[in-house]
Every structure is written in C-alpha cells, then in structure tokens.
Amino acid sequence: MIGVAIVASVPALRAGLRALLEASGEIRVVEEASSPAELELPPEVEVVVAVLEPAAREAARRRWQTLGAERAVLFLVEGPEPVQMLSSLSLPVYGVLPLGAPPETLRAAVRALREGLIVLAPGLVGSSPLPRELPAAEEELMEPLTPREIEVLRLLSLGLANKEIAARLGISEHTVKFHLSAIYSKLGAANRAEAVRRGLQRGLIPL
Known part of the structure; x- marks a missing residue:
C-alpha cells in the first residue's frame, strides 16, 4: 500500500483525486491539505500529489522546495505556466502530469515515483524542469543497447510496471525481465x- 498526501485548494478536487487514487486498492490517501504549508507529512506518506496553482507565491515555492527534498511529488498542472515555475526548484524525485490525466496514468505515476523514477507527460516535456543538456557519461558503453532494450528503457522511464511494458x-513479462x-x-x-x-545521461531517453 502506497501512502499519499493530496494538495489542492478546491475541496471537490481533493475528493475526486482521492476517489481516483484509491480505486485500485493499492494507494491510500493519508493526508489532505489545501496548500503545501498545511501539510504535516506523517511517516506513512511516500508521495505527495499536488495541483500546482498557475501563480504560486514565493512562499509556496520555498515550501515545495523543502517538501520535494523529503518526499516524491507529483504535480498536476493546467498548461505550461505552472511547469515553468518548477525550473527554479531542485527536486530529486518528481512528476508532472496534466490535471486531466487518465486514472491509470495517475496511479502509474504514483507507483513510479515511489520507486524513485521521474515522470513527465509527453505534452509537457518541452517545458519541463529537466536540464536540456545532460552531462555525458564518463565512459562509453562496452555493449550498446539493442533497439528493443531502448524501447523497454523508455517505457520504464514513464513509470510503467513490467506487466504494462509487456502489454x-x-x-x-519474462521477456521484459530479461531485457531489464x-x-x-x-x-x-x-x-x-x-x-x-x-539512460537520460546518455541521451537514450528523449526529453
């Protein structure tokens, strides 16, 4: 069971997110708050799911910086403006999805963040806070990845489980494990x- 905290200023939106997240039975909403400043983050919270306001105040940005160092954060956004705010933050594990992302995509992102992966929606990649030029690896690969292995790696970067990659x-799934x-x-x-x-460092996963 994955413990989640929800941050959204609108109560109805928090209720809707709770229903979507808990529908599969693998995620439990532990805490809800209308702003990041109200979060207490009990130990069982592993991922914070937050609706990022278009014009987050400086105080909120500082709070997200602090929270992001403690927990993985999945930001739900409407348009590129909120995403650009993230460029000023240095978050080790985070995700960015559109607010209207399908329920399974939302739950898959939570699972991926719990595993320490970064999750980015394809339509938001162009304005993501990831650096556009990642440092090159110090050494070349002794054996390059095959086209199929690159496919698996890219699906892995989307936070998909082995079963989903196989589908x-x-x-x-056995073949997926072999490729992994x-x-x-x-x-x-x-x-x-x-x-x-x-994979990101070597340019195997497109930004």
Missing part, C-alpha cells in the same frame, strides 16, 4: 531509477 510491446537484466548490466545500474537516470 505495450506484445511480449511476455540486460539493460541494468549494460548501463551499470542497480535498479530501475538508476537505469532511467543513466
């Missing part, structure tokens, strides 16, 4: 989050 590619093992070995990664990070 997208029309292969078995090869990806970890070639990239020198110990887990999914590190594989995505190294």
Whole structure:
C-alpha cells in the first residue's frame, strides 16, 4: 500500500483525486491539505500529489522546495505556466502530469515515483524542469543497447510496471525481465531509477 498526501485548494478536487487514487486498492490517501504549508507529512506518506496553482507565491515555492527534498511529488498542472515555475526548484524525485490525466496514468505515476523514477507527460516535456543538456557519461558503453532494450528503457522511464511494458510491446513479462537484466548490466545500474537516470545521461531517453 502506497501512502499519499493530496494538495489542492478546491475541496471537490481533493475528493475526486482521492476517489481516483484509491480505486485500485493499492494507494491510500493519508493526508489532505489545501496548500503545501498545511501539510504535516506523517511517516506513512511516500508521495505527495499536488495541483500546482498557475501563480504560486514565493512562499509556496520555498515550501515545495523543502517538501520535494523529503518526499516524491507529483504535480498536476493546467498548461505550461505552472511547469515553468518548477525550473527554479531542485527536486530529486518528481512528476508532472496534466490535471486531466487518465486514472491509470495517475496511479502509474504514483507507483513510479515511489520507486524513485521521474515522470513527465509527453505534452509537457518541452517545458519541463529537466536540464536540456545532460552531462555525458564518463565512459562509453562496452555493449550498446539493442533497439528493443531502448524501447523497454523508455517505457520504464514513464513509470510503467513490467506487466504494462509487456502489454505495450506484445511480449511476455519474462521477456521484459530479461531485457531489464540486460539493460541494468549494460548501463551499470542497480535498479530501475538508476537505469532511467543513466539512460537520460546518455541521451537514450528523449526529453
């Protein structure tokens, strides 16, 4: 069970997000707040799901900076303006999705953030806070990834579980695990989050 806190200024929106998140039975909403300043963040909260206001005040930005250092944060936004605000923050684990994202996409993003992955909606990538030029890896890969392994890595970066990757590619979960093992070995990664990070550094995952 993944513990989640919801931040949204509109009570009806908080209620709607709670219903969507808890529908699968794998996510439990532990705390709700109308602003980041009101969050208490009990230990069971692993991910914060927040509706980012278009014009967040400086105090709110500072609060998000503090919260982002403690918990993974999934920002739900309307348009590019709120996303641009994130460029001033240095958040280790975060996600950005449109406010109207499908329920399963929302839940998949929460799962991915809990695993330490960064989640970005394709339509918002152009204005994302990720640096456009990532540092090159110190050494070249001894063995390059195959086209299929790159496909798996890119789906991994979207926060998809093995079963979802298998369905997208029309292969078995066992084959997905085989590809992941090869990806970890070639990239020198110990887990999914590190594989995505190294993939970003090497330009294998488009921004």
